Amino acid sequence: MKRWTLAAVLAILATVPLWVSGTFYVNIASQILLYAIFALGVNVLAGYAGLVSLGHAGLFGIAAYTAAKILGAGGGHVTVAAAALATTVVVSAAFAVLALRGTGLGFVMITVALGQIVWGVAYRWIGLTNGDNGISIVARPSPFGLALATPRSFYWATFVVFLVAIASMAAFVGSPFGAAVRGTRDQPRRMTALGYNVWMIRFVAFLFSGFWSGVAGLLYLYYNQFVSPQAVALTASAEALLMVISGGTGTLLGPIVGAALVVVIKNVASAYIERWNFVLGAIFVGIVVFMPEGLVPGTVRVWRRGRGR
Amino acid sequence: MAEGARTVTALAVRGLQKAFGGLRVTSDVDLSVAPGERRLIIGQNGAGKTTLFNLITGELKPDRGTIHLFERDITRVPSRRRAHLGIARTYQIITLFPRDTLLRNVALALLGLTSLRWNPFVRLERQTALLARAREVLAQVALDHLADRPLAQTSYGERRRVEIAMALAQNPRVLLLDEPFAGLSIEERQDVRALVKGIPRDVTIVMIEHDMDTALDFAERITVLHFGEVVVEGTRAEVAAHPRTKEIYFAD
Numbered sequence: 001m002k003r004w005t006l007a008a009v010l011a012i013l014a015t016v017p018l019w020v021s022g023t024f025y026v027n028i029a030s031q032i033l034l035y036a037i038f039a040l041g042v043n044v045l046a047g048y049a050g051l052v053s054l055g056h057a058g059l060f061g062i063a064a065y066t067a068a069k070i071l072g073a074g075g076g077h078v079t080v081a082a083a084a085l086a087t088t089v090v091v092s093a094a095f096a097v098l099a100l101r102g103t104g105l106g107f108v109m110i111t112v113a114l115g116q117i118v119w120g121v122a123y124r125w126i127g128l129t130n131g132d133n134g135i136s137i138v139a140r141p142s143p144f145g146l147a148l149a150t151p152r153s154f155y156w157a158t159f160v161v162f163l164v165a166i167a168s169m170a171a172f173v174g175s176p177f178g179a180a181v182r183g184t185r186d187q188p189r190r191m192t193a194l195g196y197n198v199w200m201i202r203f204v205a206f207l208f209s210g211f212w213s214g215v216a217g218l219l220y221l222y223y224n225q226f227v228s229p230q231a232v233a234l235t236a237s238a239e240a241l242l243m244v245i246s247g248g249t250g251t252l253l254g255p256i257v258g259a260a261l262v263v264v265i266k267n268v269a270s271a272y273i274e275r276w277n278f279v280l281g282a283i284f285v286g287i288v289v290f291m292p293e294g295l296v297p298g299t300v301r302v303w304r305r306g307r308g309r
Numbered sequence: 310m311a312e313g314a315r316t317v318t319a320l321a322v323r324g325l326q327k328a329f330g331g332l333r334v335t336s337d338v339d340l341s342v343a344p345g346e347r348r349l350i351i352g353q354n355g356a357g358k359t360t361l362f363n364l365i366t367g368e369l370k371p372d373r374g375t376i377h378l379f380e381r382d383i384t385r386v387p388s389r390r391r392a393h394l395g396i397a398r399t400y401q402i403i404t405l406f407p408r409d410t411l412l413r414n415v416a417l418a419l420l421g422l423t424s425l426r427w428n429p430f431v432r433l434e435r436q437t438a439l440l441a442r443a444r445e446v447l448a449q450v451a452l453d454h455l456a457d458r459p460l461a462q463t464s465y466g467e468r469r470r471v472e473i474a475m476a477l478a479q480n481p482r483v484l485l486l487d488e489p490f491a492g493l494s495i496e497e498r499q500d501v502r503a504l505v506k507g508i509p510r511d512v513t514i515v516m517i518e519h520d521m522d523t524a525l526d527f528a529e530r531i532t533v534l535h536f537g538e539v540v541v542e543g544t545r546a547e548v549a550a551h552p553r554t555k556e557i558y559f560a561d
Contacts, residue, residue: 171429171430171432172429174432174433174434175428175429175430175431175432175433176420176425176426176427176428176429176431176433176436177426177427177428177429178429178433179413179416179417179420179433180417180420180426180427182406182408183406183417186406186407186408187404187405187406189368189404190400190404190405190406190475191417191421192368192388192389192392193366193368193388193389193392193397193398194392194417194418194421194422194475194479195389195390195392195393195421195422195479196389196421196426197389198389204427208429
């Protein structure tokens with residue numbers, strides 16, 4: 001059943017530009033996908049490793065800023081992508097070494113601090129980041145000759161990256177390493193006694209998580225052709241975490257549903273209601289009250305009960 | 310290594326001290342267990358039995374003293390490496406993976422000692438050799454019929470046996486059992502007792518038991534701990550006859 005759900009969702013997503021009219025909604029679909037990639041990355045830690053990070057917007061932003069700087073300096077698209085992702089992974093490693101000194105609340109607080117350092121640099125180091133004004137890029141690059149300028153072509157490019165992200169997540173979740181990561185979440189003590197290096201497992205999971213956050217950050221820059229401190233703010237980290245929690249932590253589909261929810265409300269509701277944050281907040285409260293495990297596992301539960309199981 | 314005259318010990322603990330703040334939990338504990346031996350450690354609550362296990366597995370670092378595994382000094386070897394060297398343990402408080410099936414629990418124990426545990430590319434479900442071995446281990450504790458049941462849906466007695474299965478899966482040279490009978494009914498106790506008796510002789514077993522009667526027939530030698538010190542050690546008869554044992558167990 002799970003497999004069919006996933007196939008159906010992917011089929012719908014692949015054909016979005018064909019049945020959705022107007023560039024506005026295609027662009028929203030692109031945003032959903034890129035934030036879904038981000039949320040999938042955050043979910044590796046928050047869902048499978050049991051480590052809640054509130055600093056991942058920092059990693060997301062580092063990829064975006066690095067790419068913007070290198071594009072500005074005239075770098076080619078391969079150099080840009082490689083350098084942005086390499087930088088993100090290196091910074092992720094530094095984040096991980098510092099944050100993994102703690103677990104639980106300690107881990108959360110250290111990631112908040114690290115994220116805020118990135119934000120501080122983005123906001124204050126004007127020579128490097130142009131401060132509050134942010135950095136613009138002239139145009140979306142054309143990787144391997146593919147023009148990404150139109151909303152449709154950008155959507156499909158994002159969709160391909162999204163598929164790779166999903167595939168890598170599915171492989172990770174079903175693999176022995178994925179089982180080890182979940183083991184360190186549930187019984188770190190036992191895992192050590194079983195011969196696992198709990199710290200190293202968490203470290204590698206952090207790098208994996210950081211990598212996909214970086215990919216999302218890169219897509220974000222290409223999409224907006226602009227990055228500013230807003231992208232690396234604490235609220236951006238919190239939003240990513242809310243996507244994961246509202247959709248369902250530790251599930252493959254949850255972060256995608258959560259990303260769709262947040263992006264749609266942000267873009268659609270804000271057209272009608274000025275205080276759209278209120279709508280988002282109310283929906284989250286509703287989710288926490290009625291489906292505390294998240295929308296995806298919650299819907300499965302309700303559906304099963306409806307069938308009299 | 311050691312001089313030829315000395316007989317090999319499976320586990321040798323010398324002068325082991327551990328204090329939590331001002332509280333001495335073990336003071337100067339000496340313990341020497343021969344290969345294949347069945348050793349029982351008894352003592353009242355707070356005698357330092359579990360702390361001794363935590364020191365042997367490396368979960369705690371001793372303030373002083375040494376630990377040798379088959380004449381190899383492992384005092385400074387990290388806990389996870391000790392698992393690879395052949396120390397396995399069970400926990401007094403069930404420490405298993407409640408969301409996973411019994412098979413997955415045991416598979417995780419098997420995986421811990423192979424390099425496969427780092428592999429993010431293959432599917433765990435397709436590791437047929439590993440999963441077949443996990444079923445074998447579950448059969449050893451007579452739980453193979455429940456292999457695909459989530460741990461959360463099993464009884465307490467069954468979980469106790471999974472605890473032992475996890476440790477057996479690690480193919481240990483020294484097996485530390487921390488109160489394997491705790492909380493079990495008389496019938497369940499008999500099952501676990503038979504199970505422990507069936508463990509082959511190439512595994513050295515050290516068992517903590519709070520209650521002296523339960524595990525007496527298991528033990529070849531008994532060590533009595535009292536306030537972090539070894540007060541009596543010897544055969545069953547020697548320990549039972551020792552005045553200090555009576556003092557500790559029947560004083561008040």
